[in-house]
Amino acid sequence: MTVTTEAMPEPGVGRAAGMLVPPLCYLAVAAVMVGYTQVAPLDSIEQRSLTLGFLAQRTLEHIQLVAVSTVLVLLVALPLGILLTRRAMRWATPGVLALVNLGQATPAVGLIVLLAVIFQIGFWTAIVALVAYSLLPTLRNTMVGLEQVDPALVDAGRGIGMSATGVLRHVELPMAAPIILSGVRTTLVLNVGTASIAAFIGSGGLGDLITTGVSTQRTLILVTGCVLIAVLALLIDWLGGVAERLLAPKGLS
Amino acid sequence: MPEHGGVPIELRGVTKRFPGAGAPAVDRLDLLIPAGEIVVLLGPSGCGKTTTMRMVNRLEEPTSGDILIDGQNSRDINPNQLRRHIGYVIQQAGLFPHMTVARNVAQVPKLLGWDSRRIAGRVDELLDLVGMDPGLFRDRYPRALSGGQQQRVGVARALAADPPVLLMDEPFGALDPITRERLQDELLRLQEELAKTIVFVTHDVDEALKIGDRIAMMQRGSRIVQYAAPAEILTDPADDYVEQYLGGESSMKLLRLTKVGDIRLDRVPHAAEDADTERLLAEIEAGGDQYALIVDEARHPLRWVTVDDLAGRTGPVGDLGDPVGDTILGRMTLQDALESLLNADTDVVPVVGRRRVYSGVISLSTVQQAIQDIKARERERRRRRHDGPRG
Ligand SMILES: Nc1ncnc2c1ncn2[C@@H]1O[C@H](COP(=O)(O)OP(=O)(O)OP(=O)(O)O)[C@@H](O)[C@H]1O
Numbered sequence: 130m131t132v133t134t135e136a137m138p139e140p141g142v143g144r145a146a147g148m149l150v151p152p153l154c155y156l157a158v159a160a161v162m163v164g165y166t167q168v169a170p171l172d173s174i175e176q177r178s179l180t181l182g183f184l185a186q187r188t189l190e191h192i193q194l195v196a197v198s199t200v201l202v203l204l205v206a207l208p209l210g211i212l213l214t215r216r217a218m219r220w221a222t223p224g225v226l227a228l229v230n231l232g233q234a235t236p237a238v239g240l241i242v243l244l245a246v247i248f249q250i251g252f253w254t255a256i257v258a259l260v261a262y263s264l265l266p267t268l269r270n271t272m273v274g275l276e277q278v279d280p281a282l283v284d285a286g287r288g289i290g291m292s293a294t295g296v297l298r299h300v301e302l303p304m305a306a307p308i309i310l311s312g313v314r315t316t317l318v319l320n321v322g323t324a325s326i327a328a329f330i331g332s333g334g335l336g337d338l339i340t341t342g343v344s345t346q347r348t349l350i351l352v353t354g355c356v357l358i359a360v361l362a363l364l365i366d367w368l369g370g371v372a373e374r375l376l377a378p379k380g381l382s
Numbered sequence: 383m384p385e386h387g388g389v390p391i392e393l394r395g396v397t398k399r400f401p402g403a404g405a406p407a408v409d410r411l412d413l414l415i416p417a418g419e420i421v422v423l424l425g426p427s428g429c430g431k432t433t434t435m436r437m438v439n440r441l442e443e444p445t446s447g448d449i450l451i452d453g454q455n456s457r458d459i460n461p462n463q464l465r466r467h468i469g470y471v472i473q474q475a476g477l478f479p480h481m482t483v484a485r486n487v488a489q490v491p492k493l494l495g496w497d498s499r500r501i502a503g504r505v506d507e508l509l510d511l512v513g514m515d516p517g518l519f520r521d522r523y524p525r526a527l528s529g530g531q532q533q534r535v536g537v538a539r540a541l542a543a544d545p546p547v548l549l550m551d552e553p554f555g556a557l558d559p560i561t562r563e564r565l566q567d568e569l570l571r572l573q574e575e576l577a578k579t580i581v582f583v584t585h586d587v588d589e590a591l592k593i594g595d596r597i598a599m600m601q602r603g604s605r606i607v608q609y610a611a612p613a614e615i616l617t618d619p620a621d622d623y624v625e626q627y628l629g630g631e632s633s634m635k636l637l638r639l640t641k642v643g644d645i646r647l648d649r650v651p652h653a654a655e656d657a658d659t660e661r662l663l664a665e666i667e668a669g670g671d672q673y674a675l676i677v678d679e680a681r682h683p684l685r686w687v688t689v690d691d692l693a694g695r696t697g698p699v700g701d702l703g704d705p706v707g708d709t710i711l712g713r714m715t716l717q718d719a720l721e722s723l724l725n726a727d728t729d730v731v732p733v734v735g736r737r738r739v740y741s742g743v744i745s746l747s748t749v750q751q752a753i754q755d756i757k758a759r760e761r762e763r764r765r766r767r768h769d770g771p772r773g
């Protein structure tokens with residue numbers, strides 16, 4: 130055990146426990162909602178949509194949509210962001226950003242339906258739409274994060290004999306990590322919301338409960354869907370926050 | 383580990399022209415930097431000091447010309463390899479904020495593939511060398527260090543792989559005057575041990591005079607107006623530009639440059655406590671003096687005795703006389719000595735060298751004489767140099 134300065138307290142046990150309070154609250158809300166649907170008197174339509182198995186399956190689908198699209202966003206946005214901030218590629222930055230902005234500015238429903246018309250209904254079409262829609266925060270934050278790294282640090286890195294990729298790996302990316310991670314967190318939350326719309330093109334997910342609720346005029350189904358989506362968004366945002374704190378390098382703030 | 387000394391660096395007709403800029407930032411520069419010396423590049427902002435320095439480790443590529451490091455053309459060395467063997471220190475230290483002090487210092491050894499045990503040992507050794515307690519600072523982040531401490535770590539990082547050459551670009555520029563002085567002193571102390579070849583950029587005249595073995599006075603385009611030792615620059619500025627840049631007070635600056643131990647000190651008779659009074663009196667009068675200094679067995683100054691104290695007495699001197707109030711250290715600058723002399727109770731003050739051993743006495747006229755001697759010597763050297771080629 131080494132002595133650390135007061136300015137750098139490690140997250141203690143007390144704080145770790147305190148951190149768990151919000152997600153437990155979210156889960157409690159979800160449990161109450163689902164519990165109610167299990168004891169309340171339901172008609173046959175409601176019964177079909179609100180069995181535990183059906184809810185679990187929709188939730189799982191939703192998480193799949195979010196997970197796969199987010200991983201794809203990372204695979205595209207990180208390399209692209211790095212590439213666009215290299216000196217030789219700076220000229221391409223405005224064009225790429227405009228293109229990505231376009232994806233985000235298109236109404237999500239419109240984009241998904243359009244893609245479904247062009248391609249076909251299904252999981253991967255929904256994924257493409259989700260990626261197009263949530264690419265921007267991660268890409269932009271990657272670029273901003275890398276661009277705000279003090280050039281003197283890059284210079285110091287090169288000056289002591291690090292290669293360009295060495296400086297990128299050991300200096301630029303760690304220094305940009307907090308901003309990049311907050312972009313990823315935004316992408317995640319955006320994906321949870323947008324994935325609800327995937328139900329329009331039959332890709333499942335919790336959005337299915339909402340469309341069913343609306344089309345069959347069953348408020349309970351609609352409300353259950355909304356609550357579960359909200360809880361999922363909050364949980365994922367919380368997870369993102371935890372990841373930000375764990376992954377961001379120490380010593381920065 | 384044994385520290386290695388420096389190697390010579392030679393710049394031959396080096397030019398740097400930045401794209402889009404009119405005049406070259408560095409224009410056909412020739413400069414020979416001898417091994418193991420501190421060469422200061424001194425000049426106004428924008429004259430090309432930084433650019434010149436950055437070409438040595440190829441952070442900038444020369445447009446034309448050659449740079450030879452220990453006789454080897456820098457173009458023939460892979461830039462990353464080259465930089466791992468040239469220490470680089472910049473203003474504000476440029477430490478990586480997300481790495482601990484130890485990891486910052488360990489960067490170059492890591493790049494060189496040292497094993498982790500060797501690196502850890504070297505890091506502690508270096509922190510000690512720059513006056514920082516490894517146990518206390520090793521695991522701190524730069525944010526938790528003062529500016530001066532950060533700069534010490536910056537120097538430790540630069541020295542990590544024991545490079546023969548050190549490039550320092552205004553390393554102390556952002557520090558307060560007291561911290562700056564202290565770090566300058568420590569750099570000089572380090573240099574006594576390490577004898578690296580150091581290229582030091584600054585626009586602070588006093589810093590240049592204090593730090594440099596030689597100073598390259600530069601004008602726009604890295605044109606060297608004068609390249610000489612500090613004392614020569616002070617006593618014989620090459621032209622009005624240099625004189626103006628030095629900003630007058632050249633005698634005062636000489637006082638700051640010269641150490642008490644390096645000038646000719648005055649002598650007075652001195653004796654131990656068991657010396658015979660009559661013999662001492664005779665010795666004093668034979669030399670035409672009025673007083674003598676009594677020292678102990680280790681030759682530490684003890685007391686002043688005057689002719690009147692001794693007159694008419696016999697036997698050993700014993701504890702006759704008045705205690706010596708102030709002493710002046712041989713490693714003080716003449717400026718500090720002058721300050722002490724002006725505040726001393728006596729006109730003449732003993733000077734002590736290593737282990738406080740008596741080495742002479744000094745008075746205001748000694749200092750004045752020393753300055754005149756230095757100037758005369760420089761004049762003489764200049765005259766010989768000018769006459770030399772003809773005669
Ligand atoms: N990367 C660059 N691109 C274009 N011009 C540059 C570049 N770096 C330096 N210059 C120009 O070259 C000249 C010399 O700059 P340099 O930084 O070497 O000066 P300096 O003597 O170190 O000044 P200072 O004391 O202000 O640090 C200046 O006119 C500067 O504008």
Ligand SMILES: [Mg+2]
Nearest residue numbers: 431432433551
């Ligand atoms: Mg400069």
